[in-house]
Amino acid sequence: MGTESTASVIAYLRSLAPEFFAARMRGASETEILRLERVAGLRMSDGHREFLRAAGKTPARVLNPFLKDRDFCIETLVTEYEHLRREGASLPPGIVYFSSSEITGSNIFLRHGPDSSDDPEIGDIAPETGQFIPLDAGHFESYLRWHAFHFRMNQLDHELHVRPLWNADKERWEGNPDKCREILESQGFQRLFIVGGNSECFDHEGVAVALYHDGAMAMAGDDPDALMRRAEVMASETRLVIEPVPHLGRLRAPRE
Numbered sequence: 144m145g146t147e148s149t150a151s152v153i154a155y156l157r158s159l160a161p162e163f164f165a166a167r168m169r170g171a172s173e174t175e176i177l178r179l180e181r182v183a184g185l186r187m188s189d190g191h192r193e194f195l196r197a198a199g200k201t202p203a204r205v206l207n208p209f210l211k212d213r214d215f216c217i218e219t220l221v222t223e224y225e226h227l228r229r230e231g232a233s234l235p236p237g238i239v240y241f242s243s244s245e246i247t248g249s250n251i252f253l254r255h256g257p258d259s260s261d262d263p264e265i266g267d268i269a270p271e272t273g274q275f276i277p278l279d280a281g282h283f284e285s286y287l288r289w290h291a292f293h294f295r296m297n298q299l300d301h302e303l304h305v306r307p308l309w310n311a312d313k314e315r316w317e318g319n320p321d322k323c324r325e326i327l328e329s330q331g332f333q334r335l336f337i338v339g340g341n342s343e344c345f346d347h348e349g350v351a352v353a354l355y356h357d358g359a360m361a362m363a364g365d366d367p368d369a370l371m372r373r374a375e376v377m378a379s380e381t382r383l384v385i386e387p388v389p390h391l392g393r394l395r396a397p398r399e
Contacts (some may be wrong), residue, residue: 148262148284149190153197155335156209156291159298163397167206171199171217179217182224183239188255188263190283191241203245208394209294213251215242223250235273241265241283253283281339288336292344296351297396299363302388303374306359307381318358322381327352330373358383 157164171179176195180186187195195217198206203214220240227233234240234252241251253263254275265286266277280286296302307318324343328334332345332352345352350364350373360377364370374385 149193149287150197152284152287152291153194156294159291159295160397160399162399164206167201168198169200169202170197171195175199175217179220182221183234185237185239185255186259187239188253188261188283189259190262191239191253191255194283194287208297208396210242210290211394212244212246213242214244219243235268235275238268238275251278279339279341281341285337285339288344289338289342292336292338292351292353294396295346296353296361296363297394298398299349299351300365301367301370302361302363302393303370304359304361304386304388305374305377305383306386307357307383317382318355319381320354320356320358323354323358323360323377326377326381327354330376361388 157168173196176187176192176199179195179199194215198215199217201216203216203219204212220243223240223243237256238252238254241253243250250267251265252268252275253265255261255263262282262284264275264277265280265283266275268274269276278286280289324334327345327347330347332347332350334343334345336344338344341356343354345354349366350362350370352363353361355361358381360383362370362374364373371385374383377383378385
């Protein structure tokens with residue numbers, strides 16, 4: 144966890160669209176990071192610091208669809224802390240701002256562990272109780288991996304959702320993620336990332352697959368016929384339902 148693993152996610156992301164990220168992603172200096180830490184009253188985790196070194200001066204929304212509509216610029220975060228001070232409020236111990244969004248009117252926070260190398264939890268704060276509410280990704284680096292892989296999926300022309308059947312008698316989805324993983328690996332797919340306990344990310348020969356904990360999948364590729372053949376193999380062996388995703392429902396990433 145920490146600097147090295149966060150750097151590897153950023154390197155993977157940049158490899159997907161080098162020109163796009165070189166033109167848009169702006170990193171913060173050590174001086175700027177120290178300024179944010181002084182305002183927050185807490186040293187950021189190694190992983191958060193590495194992210195700020197890569198993207199801490201990036202204007203809001205210019206990296207869409209990666210971390211869609213989020214603002215993690217240090218100047219914005221400093222402003223959030225100043226607003227708290229004026230209101231006579233503060234964040235709970237160990238919690239810092241990660242990003243804000245004027246569009247959604249929401250903030251995302253990190254809850255740091257006792258050691259700077261710990262991967263912080265990522266989530267929101269309940270306004271009524273001040274309780275920290277983790278996001279589905281659970282931790283910061285899982286969150287980055289998830290969004291980096293979905294940037295990859297959004298570069299591809301076509302997407303399918305492949306979902307398990309609903310068993311009305313047992314009131315559950317009849318998914319089999321172990322069987323799906325076995326089939327993917329037999330087809331040559333390589334697992335790139337694990338995102339908490341919720342999903343696994345695979346890639347092979349221009350097809351990207353997110354396998355979820357319930358046995359559902361999102362599959363994306365440029366060749367619709369090849370993509371459908373892949374999905375049909377999965378469906379025939381695991382009783383899955385194939386649903387194309389409309390083009391209008393996808394926020395596309397740039398292709399280079």
